Amino acid sequence: FDIIVTGRGGHAATPHNTIDPVVVGAQIITALQTLVSRNLDPTEALVVSVPKFTGSESYHIIPDSVTLGGTVRSLSPAFRDFAEKQIKVCAENIAAAFGAKVQYRHRRLEPLTFNHTEATELAAAAARGLVGREAVNEQVKPVMISEDFSYMLQARPGAFLFLGNGPTAG
Numbered sequence: 001f002d003i004i005v006t007g008r009g010g011h012a013a014t015p016h017n018t019i020d021p022v023v024v025g026a027q028i029i030t031a032l033q034t035l036v037s038r039n040l041d042p043t044e045a046l047v048v049s050v051p052k053f054t055g056s057e058s059y060h061i062i063p064d065s066v067t068l069g070g071t072v073r074s075l076s077p078a079f080r081d082f083a084e085k086q087i088k089v090c091a092e093n094i095a096a097a098f099g100a101k102v103q104y105r106h107r108r109l110e111p112l113t114f115n116h117t118e119a120t121e122l123a124a125a126a127a128r129g130l131v132g133r134e135a136v137n138e139q140v141k142p143v144m145i146s147e148d149f150s151y152m153l154q155a156r157p158g159a160f161l162f163l164g165n166g167p168t169a170g
Contacts, residue, residue, distance in 0.1 A: 001084075001107065002069050003028065003091050007100040009056075009064040021066045022055055024100045028068060028091050029053070035086050040079065047073040047144050048083055073144035075112065084108075113150040116157040123159045135166075 005028070007019030029050045036046050052069030056062070072083040088104045095102045127136045140162065149160050 001072065001087060002067060002103075002105045003087075004065055004067050004103040005091075005095055005100055006065040006102070007062075007098070009062045012060045012062055015062065018062045019099045020062050021064070021100055022062065024095055024098045025053060025055070025066045025068050027094050027098075028102075031090050031094055032070075032087060035083060035090065039082070039086070044079065045073075045075045045142070045144070046079045046083060047071075048087070049073075071146075072106075073146075075142055075144075077112065080108075110146045110148050111150045111154065113145075113147045113153060113160050115153065115159040119157045120159040123161055127161075 003025075005021040005025045007021035007024060008017075009021075010018040032048050032050060035048055040046055048070065050068050050070035053066065054069075055066035072080055072087075074080050074083065084106045087106070091102045091104055124136060124138050147160060149158075152158060153160065
């Protein structure tokens with residue numbers, strides 16, 4: 001997702017004459033963390049990350065706008081729907097409280113990657129036959145990676161596997 005926060009820039013020596021989008025963006029990021037911690041069962045999985053925050057390159061100018069960018073990861077389509085809606089509501093309300101505006105764009109990329117049981121069991125059996133039972137870890141926890149192989153698994157039964165090189169570095 002992308003959130004563009006627009007305020008009114010100005011000189012850092014006179015912040016009272018601005019609507020500082022940097023401060024608004026920081027408040028939005030902090031509030032987004034409560035979408036998970038205060039709205040969902042803690043045993044369920046939802047990750048909202050905001051690793052992108054861009055604005056001015058200057059040390060003494062408050063910019064007119066900043067851009068936040070992030071990602072939503074979940075094992076539940078319902079949680080993805082929840083996050084998409086609530087990120088927008090959260091950003092808009094926080095911006096309004098400061099007199100700023102937001103533009104919000106949410107892009108759904110790859111769908112969830114779910115292995116089919118029979119295909120997974122077949123792949124595990126083949127791996128055990130090739131390298132031995134002790135070298136096959138069938139107790140892998142779900143991971144929150146984006147993977148376009150999910151489209152293949154929607155079209156045909158299959159399994160997404162991790163192949164490794166043992167206990168050495170990946």
